[in-house]
Amino acid sequence: MATTTTLAKADEGTEAASHAARIEHVSKSFGGPAGQQLVLDDISLDVAPGEFVTLLGASGCGKSTLLNLVAGLDKPSAGAITTDGRPALMFQEHALFPWLTAGKNIELALKLRGVPKAERRDKAEELLELVRLKGAYGKRVHELSGGMRQRVAMARALAQESKLLLMDEPFAALDAITRDVLHDELTRIWRETRLSVLFVTHNVREAVRLAERVVLLSSRPGRIARQWTVGIPHPRRIEDTAVAELSVEITEELRGEIRRHGQH
């Protein structure tokens, strides 16, 4: 029961942190019956305050593993991770608690952060308004559509007031139109709040549409293969030619990485 996660915390409060997350020479291997399997190999990556970084890779590149390490849900086998406070985490599944209403889900996050009872309700309504779900306070999770659930989940993550938001393929299960709308929402909220975001995806277009920086991971073991800085100004659209051009380039690189696994 005593599985408290120990978070490697940066020097909070003493000075403005120069990074939202710093990943230094991190490796992770999982023990199995066939011996140790190296999943992440010597990853070093900094996320600057206010920066939007996407981690891109094929299956088995360990991108979700890396995110779990940054979230403090697991420990690296080697190397160190420091974050500026406890990061918030959003999953592919909305992970909202079905026994609570949308509003109470957000209030639970506030409560666990130590926000006094009197302020919680107003704060939760405010956050729902931020994700444009005014009036959804009393709705049960099952009464909301997939897109609305992910927006409530986003509001709950924002309630943590973390400086870093980790997102593990949060829109992968949504239909294309809803996903596109949520891309716009996330960009708007990111620009309004100046959060740092570390966003994991296997969708190249999504990575390019959202990020300031795209980090491509190779698979088995996961290593940083290449990085791109995305200079396309906002608002971006998924159909933009600039998005398409960079996506083509990154996809070629990703395909090359995947092809390597077929040749022995």
Added chain:
Amino acid sequence: MASTETTPPGKDAGDLAGLEAGLDALETQHRGRTPFRQTLTQKILPPVAAVLLVLAAWQALVSFKIVDDPTKLPAPSDVWAVVHQAWLQGELLGYIWTSVSRGLSGFLLALVIGTPLGLLVARVRFVRAAIGPILSGLQSLPSVAWVPPAVIWLGLNNSMMYAVILLGAVPSIANGLVSGVDQVSPLYLRAGRTLGATGLKGTWHIVLPAALPGYVAGLKQGWAFSWRSLMAAEIIASFPDLGVGLGQLLENGRNASDMAMVFEAILLILIVGIAIDLLIFSPLERWVLRSRGLLVRS
């Protein structure tokens, strides 16, 4: 790239809000209440018809002298007369209340003991290894087996009745909670941990509410076991000083070879058991499942 910059940001934001409102409206299902007429024809009429059919068949067996022995099979009207008389003499509610008050207080006691026990078994590995299998094994032991030892240990009194109820109901309640906790999705635990719900906070805010459906199923079964155990105890350990409950009524009927009284007691035991389930446990279960979207309104 150039084309995107020509869109004024304000207009874009307005479009997005409108688009989002449209999507939300399209994807949200509106469900109204089931009309009363539909509830009547689909939920209430079928069981009523079934009961009436059984009563008609029973009356026919007696009326057409297919079973012509009132000491074996009394007519429904004879049983009704006995119930009616007990009601007129003011004894009927007394029988019911004696048993129901015993049953419910025994159940509440089982709840108070079974809940922390279940939580311990679910969350502490050593406790689970030590008593988990015994607890599930106890569930398959008919609680009537506890009546003789309980009488020897505690004598013919109310404590004996409560002991038998506890031995029947505590394992059900504890096991219900254990399986509820076991079925908590790891996703909720991970989500809880990222929100800062660890240790006792995690148990209180995440594990217990997430385990509620399994726990309520355990409570429902726990009540059924309480009621059965109590009836076994009342029939076997019938003693005038204990007051006449439904079990004693059944035993009294047998001693007096009064088959109408025996039937009266059996029917009352059945009706009370069903009524408590319908009034307390089924609504509780439906409410828990429905509020989580786990029950489709039919």
